[in-house]
Amino acid sequence: MGVEGIGARVVRKEDKRFITGKGRYVDDIKLLGMTHAHFIRSPHAHAKVKKIDSSAALKMPGVVAVLTGQELVDDKVGNLICGWAITSKDGSPMKMGAWPAMAPETVRFVGQAVAVVIADSKNLARDAAEAVLVDYEELPAVADVQTAIKSGAPQLHPEAPGNQVYDWVIGDEGATDAAFAKAANVVKLDVTNNRLAPNAMEPRAAIADYDAAEEHFTLYTTSQNPHVARLVLSAFYNIAPEHKLRVIAPDVGGGFGSKIFIYPEEMVALWASKKVGRPVKWTGDRTEAFLTDAHGRDHVTHAEMAFDANNKITGLKVKTYANFGAYMSLFSSSVPTYLYATLLSGQYNIPAIHAEVVGVYTNTTPVDAYRGAGRPEASYLIERLMETAARQLKVDPAQLRRTNFITQFPHQTPVIMAYDTGDFNASLDAAMKAIDYAGFAARKAQAKSQGKLRGIGVSCYIEACGIAPSKAVGSLGAGVGLWESAEVRVNPVGTIEILTGSHSHGQGHETTFCQLVAERLGIPISQVSIVHGDTDKVQFGMGTYGSRSAAVGLTAILKAMEKMESKAKKIAAHALEASEADIVIENGEFKVTGTDKAIALPMVALAAYTAHNLPDGMEPGLKESAFYDPTNFTFPAGAYICELEVDPGTGKTSFVNFVAADDFGRLINPMIVEGQVHGGLAQGIGQALLEHAIYDANGQPVTASFMDYSMPRADDLPSFNLSHTTTLCPGNPLGIKGCGEAGAIGASAAVINAITDAIGNNNLEMPATPDRVWRTIHAA
């Protein structure tokens, strides 16, 4: 692998600028003549906007403009779109209400913008915003799905009667009913998957700069996918044509999905920049992040699992209500359908599955993809069901899983996904060994003698990553293809620039992508630069989400590298008067195999650009590009086991051990992979124990600051015990499966399974706060 090649624990190149405060984030950028935007947001969950009086504000110092939703309508700026069409079981398309970037008539969640003040400074904009008088007529509101689906509930959108967006099904209902009719045992479970606020460290921000002479827009924004942002802004929002809009996503401080979407603030900033003739900057504060960043999860589910007399699963029935909030965010419709129900087979042989998902509007912040996106919900449901089944059937939970593991690959599930490879027993073996599963009973007894309730919980997750084969997702309703692009530019002096459509917002692409080049050419990673995040520099690409950057983005780079290497070998062969077939690349040199004849990469590059002596008919230059479209999803999987203690006096959980045995296929940089797993586990454990975005019955958010919303801190978490078992992914040449979301997908069920084991009561929802656990203990 070489010291900097594939598999090496190379220190991250980008960290020097991050840890010395030299990162360049959107808010660090200042343009000449820049104005500042402050949004006026609804304090009501549901209200009519009767009148907006900005006359006093317009007279205040430094105020440039006050713009309203009606002006957006007047200028024919498009409504926000949802990019994945879902069809209900009755064949009808999903039912969506319009989402204007600022509400001209009706607000439907607390924090929805109705107007924006543009002023010379942020503080002046805030001052003026307080002088804008908005007259609201409050309407009844509804925040939770169970209430929203009842007859007589407040209605959000006339287009969606009963607040229902869709009622979607997957699987074979008849076969599933037949399996249940013959079942020896049926296990039933109700679970709530709690709503989460994503809380990237960097809040969202945008700077829009309109050049009137060129009729050209530049948008600096906190995006995980700047090209997708440009496409959507151009094609649907009628703000700027694609060739007149440059989108730059510079350093971005975390996304977790929440920065995939194109939000009202970017749209308004672009539009306003043209209206006021000056650059417009908006930087959200933490409260705005809680109120307007798309939330995650929020499912209510009833599930039943049928078993035969040998404890083999014969069927699974699932009914889920998914809370979408007040509007359909960009990819929201796909999350509780094709990213959720297609993973309901878990790691198990389940002959028949039927799932129904009802998408529901409520007067809350829109919900969309958040680290894992649908797959954590599926994994949590299946792994809670397996644990519940083991307790009901009185078998060891690990053994029940082994009894039902898929062991032959490829494996076609009844819910679309075809798993390519895996070794679920190997992961479970590794995790059980790491935690000394066999010795647990003795440790539990020892803890009991000290007044502590000890529990152990298993979670065997599988996810679909490497998103995604374009033809497949297109057939399921996606509005985009999910390939990735790359360009390899060898400079005349032999240094290399890799242009990628992936975007790094913490993942370490600037290091791992260089490692592939180092592996193939034998040159140090210091000779390689990764260029990303600027639509004027980089060819069209799809961005970073769904653990896709290595499996899809890096494969695109590999394809471009192969083309470049092929041309370089021809040039080398010509220079060395050898056969192209005899050229090998080693340590930065092109060598004639079996001889001492060689030419260094810089000389090959120089030859390509001087073009003095190229093979006949060859074009000058050394630059190649590739588009790579995967043939299947990838299927990272693994086994997590959590051992913990509950203090019966306070209900507080303390970790004893947490082991994660993951199969991510080939690892490019194990250190970065471990960092990804640590972060994912922190979010999964955060969901299980701490995090919950709560609304009261009137749709008022209760947890809109860190004083109330419990983020996991370092001392809430154990020191993780990680290991890897590897089956190479057959779907891409590097054998990569992806690692970005696994921790968040697998951890929650392990924690709740362990707590419910400790307290001897299975009736516990997330987050398992001390109060909740204590009340559950005392309800038993």
Place this chain on the structure above:
Amino acid sequence: MYQTTYHRASSVDEAASLFAKGSEAKFLAGGQTLLPVMKQRLASPSDVIDLGKIKELIGVEASGDMLTVKAATPHYDVATSEAAKKTIPALAYLASLIGDPAVRYRGTIGGSIANNDPAADYPAALLALGATVKTSKRSIAAEDFFQGLFTTALEDGEIITAVSFPVPAKAGYAKMRHPASRFALTAVFVAQTKSGEIRVAATGASQSGVMRIPAIEAALKANWSPSALDNVSIPASGLLADIHGTAEYRANLVKVMAQRAVTAAG
């Protein structure tokens, strides 16, 4: 934040006279409450008078049977003070649990008790230890100082200069941290004075702020041991209830934290 005028006072007298000149002046100590509130535009003082650099307001001193913590002493200094650890280790321990390191380096005892947040740590120690609050005008017993949520006996312009704690025979503190804010979800300070009086105070629990717990004091008077509280029942009425803890849960915590504080006190 709205416009305001910042003053750095070099003495208590100067601070008091600056305050008198401002139309709506506020004293600033560590700024752990006032500054976030100002940044949210929920407070708009005309003048902010910084007490944090006044030398006579900083330090921890033990003298005879008294430990004195001057008002602008940050929590970190109390947590690491040899004098505090030697005389009232439970107080140093309490200071080590406040907020997070950033809060402990900036936040002060004077600021904490002047604000009298119902879930702040220090008020429990003052009440249980029978401390005296020294101000620019007078001395106030802790009992009289705390007057309900965010309310104290301080008059307009009165500056806390120090808190004097009688050194107890035994003391202990146990805290269930609020998972988000790291204030006390409920915390209990127990003390046995050198004259044998038992004083127990809980913070984070009551709708009326820090409070003594007579039922626990009586049980511990009879038998200074955690098991003495096994049959004590704390009523949930009048206790705080929110998304992080029901009133019943907090009632349980008052007892459990008291038991653990007794264990810690020895």
